Amino acid sequence: MTDIATGEDALLLDAAAADLLFHTARTANTFSDDPVSDEQVRAIYELIKWAPTSMNAQPLRIILVRSPEARERLVQHLSPGNQAKTQSAPLVAIVAADVDFHENLPQVFPHLPNAKDFFTEPVAREQTARFNAGLQIGYLILGIRAAGLAAGPMTGLDATAVDKEFFADQPLRTLAVINIGTPGENPWFDRSPRLDYDQVVSAL
Amino acid sequence: MTDIATGEDALLLDAAAADLLFHTARTANTFSDDPVSDEQVRAIYELIKWAPTSMNAQPLRIILVRSPEARERLVQHLSPGNQAKTQSAPLVAIVAADVDFHENLPQVFPHLPNAKDFFTEPVAREQTARFNAGLQIGYLILGIRAAGLAAGPMTGLDATAVDKEFFADQPLRTLAVINIGTPGENPWFDRSPRLDYDQVVSAL
Numbered sequence: 232m233t234d235i236a237t238g239e240d241a242l243l244l245d246a247a248a249a250d251l252l253f254h255t256a257r258t259a260n261t262f263s264d265d266p267v268s269d270e271q272v273r274a275i276y277e278l279i280k281w282a283p284t285s286m287n288a289q290p291l292r293i294i295l296v297r298s299p300e301a302r303e304r305l306v307q308h309l310s311p312g313n314q315a316k317t318q319s320a321p322l323v324a325i326v327a328a329d330v331d332f333h334e335n336l337p338q339v340f341p342h343l344p345n346a347k348d349f350f351t352e353p354v355a356r357e358q359t360a361r362f363n364a365g366l367q368i369g370y371l372i373l374g375i376r377a378a379g380l381a382a383g384p385m386t387g388l389d390a391t392a393v394d395k396e397f398f399a400d401q402p403l404r405t406l407a408v409i410n411i412g413t414p415g416e417n418p419w420f421d422r423s424p425r426l427d428y429d430q431v432v433s434a435l
Numbered sequence: 436m437t438d439i440a441t442g443e444d445a446l447l448l449d450a451a452a453a454d455l456l457f458h459t460a461r462t463a464n465t466f467s468d469d470p471v472s473d474e475q476v477r478a479i480y481e482l483i484k485w486a487p488t489s490m491n492a493q494p495l496r497i498i499l500v501r502s503p504e505a506r507e508r509l510v511q512h513l514s515p516g517n518q519a520k521t522q523s524a525p526l527v528a529i530v531a532a533d534v535d536f537h538e539n540l541p542q543v544f545p546h547l548p549n550a551k552d553f554f555t556e557p558v559a560r561e562q563t564a565r566f567n568a569g570l571q572i573g574y575l576i577l578g579i580r581a582a583g584l585a586a587g588p589m590t591g592l593d594a595t596a597v598d599k600e601f602f603a604d605q606p607l608r609t610l611a612v613i614n615i616g617t618p619g620e621n622p623w624f625d626r627s628p629r630l631d632y633d634q635v636v637s638a639l
Contacts, residue, residue, distance in 0.1 A: 247446055251448060252448070280630070281460075283628065287628075294637050341628070361569070365568075366572070386563070423491040423545070424543055425491075431537070432499065433499070
């Protein structure tokens with residue numbers, strides 16, 4: 232599916248990988264019954280963990296919703312149009328930002344022992360956490376595809392209510408919910424148009 | 436370099452692509468003189484544009500800093516430790532969120548003609564723009580690597596000052612600056628540790 236006309240011959244990434252991650256992969260709205268194993272989730276994490284974050288802060292937290300009871304508690308906080316998808320997905324993950332990520336800096340940024348002191352201001356720290364967790368959710372969506380699975384990321388939810396429901400005593404801010412599995416019947420809508428290059432890229 | 440012990444045999448992505456995007460790829464701190472062409476940037480965009488955003492909103496804007504004069508205007512707003520890297524990189528890009536992304540929804544989300552009306556509230560709209568542009572910066576960093584180039588993303592900068600310097604009359608919010616090129620001499624530090632799986636992934 233690689234399109235030479237768009238200059239993709241300038242890429243080093245092989246066509247099969249480009250298809251797996253970008254061209255053929257789609258956001259799935261229905262899923263088969265095939266389970267998603269913890270081993271698959273581990274393989275995805277062990278791949279994407281290497282992609283960069285600011286000061287190696289790695290604020291993303293992935294909360295797998297494995298129990299039917301927890302799934303019901305989550306579904307009530309989703310937009311009505313998202314509830315059926317999450318009820319039927321083989322695996323559902325809440326992806327959140329740890330706003331106390333700086334506590335890990337002595338472990339993950341050891342060459343600057345006082346790095347954690349840069350993040351005493353909670354509003355700026357939350358913004359850093361949200362931005363870098365956003366990068367990591369991008370990596371995660373591609374990592375799910377790298378495992379041959381489809382991701383169904385959703386932001387149509389009451390994030391504050393999800394935090395209260397599950398993370399009342401934890402420094403986590405829910406950013407999205409991702410349905411994960413093998414596509415089912417009629418899994419996707421027609422692909423929506425992307426912005427043209429000139430609408431996105433400009434030069435100074 | 437694929438590590439079977441971490442369960443990466445559960446991935447469908449081939450080892451060469453996993454190395455190119457995640458394992459071998461590193462954040463570069465020095466660059467060679469090899470230029471980065473507009474054709475390469477176009478190939479990167481034409482690849483990553485397919486990765487998903489909420490309601491297909493695509494708020495990321497990429498501003499290539501091509502002129503020496505614009506580069507000097509940018510460098511003054513970077514943290515001192517980041518200035519030399521950006522002075523010497525073959526290509527520098529400002530990556531920003533378009534907080535008026537909703538104006539494009541009739542084009543990019545045509546099956547819901549009133550989608551744009553969901554985003555009349557500017558604070559929530561900016562949060563949506565920042566989150567989705569964050570996802571897209573994650574895709575972009577991997578896309579730069581897919582072109583065989585190294586990315587040097589940086590958030591150590593005065594984003595408000597960059598907005599004022601370049602985007603005073605545009606609805607853009609600078610999120611990061613990315614140095615792009617082929618690695619130069621001593622291009623990277625030792626790799627910093629990643630969080631363990633159990634520090635990141637939990638289950639409900």
